[in-house]
Amino acid sequence: MTTGSEEETVAVITIVSGRHLHLRRQLEAFEHSTVRPDVHIVVAMDDADIDGIVADSADAGHPTRVVHVIDEAPGTLPLADARNTGARAAIDAGATLLVFLDVDCIPGPDLVQRYLRSCAATPELRLLYCGPVTYLRPEHEVFDPRELHHFLDPHSARPAPGPCQTQLSSEMTLFWSLSFAVCSTDWLEIGGFHTGYRGYGGEDTDFAMCAARNGFRIAWVGGAHAYHQHHPVSDPPVEHLEDILRNARLFHRRWDRWPMEGWLNAFARQDLICYDEAVADWRRTTVERSNG
Numbered sequence: 001m002t003t004g005s006e007e008e009t010v011a012v013i014t015i016v017s018g019r020h021l022h023l024r025r026q027l028e029a030f031e032h033s034t035v036r037p038d039v040h041i042v043v044a045m046d047d048a049d050i051d052g053i054v055a056d057s058a059d060a061g062h063p064t065r066v067v068h069v070i071d072e073a074p075g076t077l078p079l080a081d082a083r084n085t086g087a088r089a090a091i092d093a094g095a096t097l098l099v100f101l102d103v104d105c106i107p108g109p110d111l112v113q114r115y116l117r118s119c120a121a122t123p124e125l126r127l128l129y130c131g132p133v134t135y136l137r138p139e140h141e142v143f144d145p146r147e148l149h150h151f152l153d154p155h156s157a158r159p160a161p162g163p164c165q166t167q168l169s170s171e172m173t174l175f176w177s178l179s180f181a182v183c184s185t186d187w188l189e190i191g192g193f194h195t196g197y198r199g200y201g202g203e204d205t206d207f208a209m210c211a212a213r214n215g216f217r218i219a220w221v222g223g224a225h226a227y228h229q230h231h232p233v234s235d236p237p238v239e240h241l242e243d244i245l246r247n248a249r250l251f252h253r254r255w256d257r258w259p260m261e262g263w264l265n266a267f268a269r270q271d272l273i274c275y276d277e278a279v280a281d282w283r284r285t286t287v288e289r290s291n292g
Helices: 020-030 050-056 079-092 111-121 145-151 184-190 203-213 238-255 261-269
Strands: 010-016 039-045 064-069 097-101 105-107 127-130 133-135 166-169 179-183 217-221 226-228 273-276 281-284
Touching: 010 020, 010 079, 010 111, 020 039, 020 050, 020 105, 020 145, 039 050, 039 079, 050 064, 064 079, 079 097, 079 184, 097 111, 097 184, 111 127, 111 179, 111 217, 179 184, 184 203, 203 238, 238 261, 238 281, 261 273
Parallel strands: 010 039, 010 097, 039 064, 127 217, 133 226
Antiparallel strands: 097 179, 105 226, 127 179, 166 217, 273 281
């Protein structure tokens, strides 16, 4: 892709396990993108069906490759390793700009174009580029991807600049991996995601901390909209309790602070965990939940 006088090769990277309908919708939406990626790397985590889904959705204007990663710890998804695997495949394919997009997210038509323009406008800065994300409600499940703008409602916990604006921030804990872009050379300098994280939670904040340590900031890119498809969730995510505890301890060892404090405190209010002052650690409680 060309921006100004420089030519960029753009790769979109999507990691997936299950969520087949969400993947189909994402691939379909890229057919309506104002700028299509040069390659789309889909990383399948223990999901052999992804090859067939991508083949069914093949689009000559949107070349897609599937790479596979195997989870060496059954029961947890290797999210960090999968993102790193996708980035390696993209860089090997010549990508100079990496766009990471969660499988739940449908790209707005200008997402790639806005990331490209922001990158081209700030070549001297060390930045992670993040776009606004709208969380679709259940009634938005059936839609034409060209009509998604009718549901536009960016998440209020993150900045959402105007469509031609970019807002710089050093508040790195707001980084999220749902939708972000990074220059390939910057990705290599940061070192990718720490593969000690397994399953849900913590790895994206750790990545942002590594970036901050190397002098990076966040650029919130107006108009780079993504739309998060609805799926049932629990709050707090008790089904991911073990992952969150394990990953929070790793984060604490690396950065001397606790991540995901909102979830940890919510688990404590439900008597699922407690903070043990003697060992300065969160522990599972012995409270037994009734099935009644």
